[in-house]
Amino acid sequence: MKIIKDQLGREITLKTQPKRIISLVPSQTELLCDLNLENELVGITKFCVHPYHLKSTKTIVGGTKKVDFDKIKALNPDFILCNKEENTYDFLPELEKIAPTYFSDITTIQDSIDFILSLGTILNRRTESQNLVEKIHFKLLNFKEFIKTKPTRKVAYFIWAKPWMVAGNETYINQMLQLNKFENIYQNMSRYPKVEINKIRYEGDPEIIILSSEPFPFKDEHAVEISTFTNRSITIFADGEMFGWHGSRLLLAFDYFKALHKKLESHF
The missing domain is CATH 3.40.50.1980 (Nitrogenase molybdenum iron protein domain)
Structure with a gap:
């Protein structure tokens, strides 16, 4: 068992290593797949369009503002990913009854990088998350040089x-x-x-x-x-x-x- 904090500062208790993940955020669904976690992903929203094939291989549990809690519960998740902007905080009481729920809060590139690294630690993908962040840093520095003039x-x-x-x-x-x-x-x-x-x-x-x-x-x-x-x-x-x-x-x-x-x- 371990205790983690999400980007809202909430403490979350994980009894086991997450193996059945639901993502209610399109960009975070894409990120999970890029961290080699597609097999652990069991539920997504109808707006999770990347990678495209997920819509035919994963269960759609609703949208980003309205979800089917019965569908979510039936998937027996052990980790649910949300976002302060994409989702509504009203979800939280119902979702927490089902599984540990992590809310990201991202308004800057640094917030995004922090989230990637945090997710890598929580979901046992440290190497993948660090490699991704290094690539982002390289492209960011390159772009800053491009935009300078x-x-x-x-x-x-x-x-x-x-x-x-x-x-x-x-x-x-x-x-x-x-x-x-x-x-x-x-x-x-x-x-x-x-x-x-x-x-x-x-x-x-x-x-x-x-x-x-x-x-x-x-x-x-x-x-x-x-x-x-x-x-x-x-x-x-x-x-x-x-x-x-x-x-x-x-x-x-x-x-x-x-x-x-x-x-x-x-x-x-």
């Missing part, structure tokens, strides 16, 4: 339409924007605020409008509507996984960001 651009990062919602401060997305030298015009607002697009010029007049691929499926019509209130800003449709997923997705994110900047160069 790029100009800072003012941006607005939209995650929802009608009501219009953006990524603000105290979010992992905002740190990804900062890393890319994108100055978030809504960084003075917390979390994911609702905004009025007819005021966007007065609230920061962004050079770039970023429409995320998740959680809302933005279309051309949304880009056109926002553009009517901006001062000739550029609108791009971005892969939300690259800006919003922590964990092993970082290995792909830095190359994606490089390609994005090269694409933007033709507009300025």
